[in-house]
Amino acid sequence: MSDESADEVDKKIAPYLEYFAGRSNLMFSYHFCVLEFKDDEDFRRDASEGDRIWMLKTIQNACLHTSLMALRDLEDFFTPRTRSSKPDDLKASDFGMDDALGFLAEEERKWINKLIAHTTQHGAAKVGYSWDLLELISKAVAQCDAFLEWMKENYSLEHLDTWIAAAGTQAKTKAILRAIQRESKRQRPDA
Numbered sequence: 001m002s003d004e005s006a007d008e009v010d011k012k013i014a015p016y017l018e019y020f021a022g023r024s025n026l027m028f029s030y031h032f033c034v035l036e037f038k039d040d041e042d043f044r045r046d047a048s049e050g051d052r053i054w055m056l057k058t059i060q061n062a063c064l065h066t067s068l069m070a071l072r073d074l075e076d077f078f079t080p081r082t083r084s085s086k087p088d089d090l091k092a093s094d095f096g097m098d099d100a101l102g103f104l105a106e107e108e109r110k111w112i113n114k115l116i117a118h119t120t121q122h123g124a125a126k127v128g129y130s131w132d133l134l135e136l137i138s139k140a141v142a143q144c145d146a147f148l149e150w151m152k153e154n155y156s157l158e159h160l161d162t163w164i165a166a167a168g169t170q171a172k173t174k175a176i177l178r179a180i181q182r183e184s185k186r187q188r189p190d191a
Contacts, residue, residue, distance in 0.1 A: 006158035014161035016090060017151065020077065021169040024144055026070035027137050031180045033063035067133060068116045074140050075104045078147065097150050103139040134184055141177045145170060 004012075037043040037056060047057040078101035080093040092101060104112070114122040115129055148170035155162045 010159040010161045014165050017165040027067050029063040029066040065116050068112050072112050101143040103143045144173050
């Protein structure tokens, strides 16, 4: 670390970690949407059947896009800083972690970029593309867990706010994933 006191480091690092927590929660947006509206008859109907149904489909698509962009954002966060990184990008390496924790396969990132992040001809051709979102989120949560475990090991209880933010975020993220996995399993006809 540096010559800064534990309190000074804590005041600087804890808000960044809390920001990371808020950003990482966005990966669950799609599942939160589906869970919130699962009992709503309009949510399962065809969008052409009415304005409210179309609005719900738009919300669902926005949440899917938010989840996928959050996954790409996490991938960027877990990629160590390089000369081409923007100075204001927040990276796990800014906390002192040297390991790369990327989790998206090259093809997964490519399709998030082509179909979600940018308006492309590929996007027009692949309307209705099917994402294995639970798989992508599971991979991201595993890397979040590794990062947060590293934070707890490398920022001792002297950095209480940072340690608490890491432990709380870790527990909450894993609990949300377990709840989503349980719900997904419950809704499968073969379960």
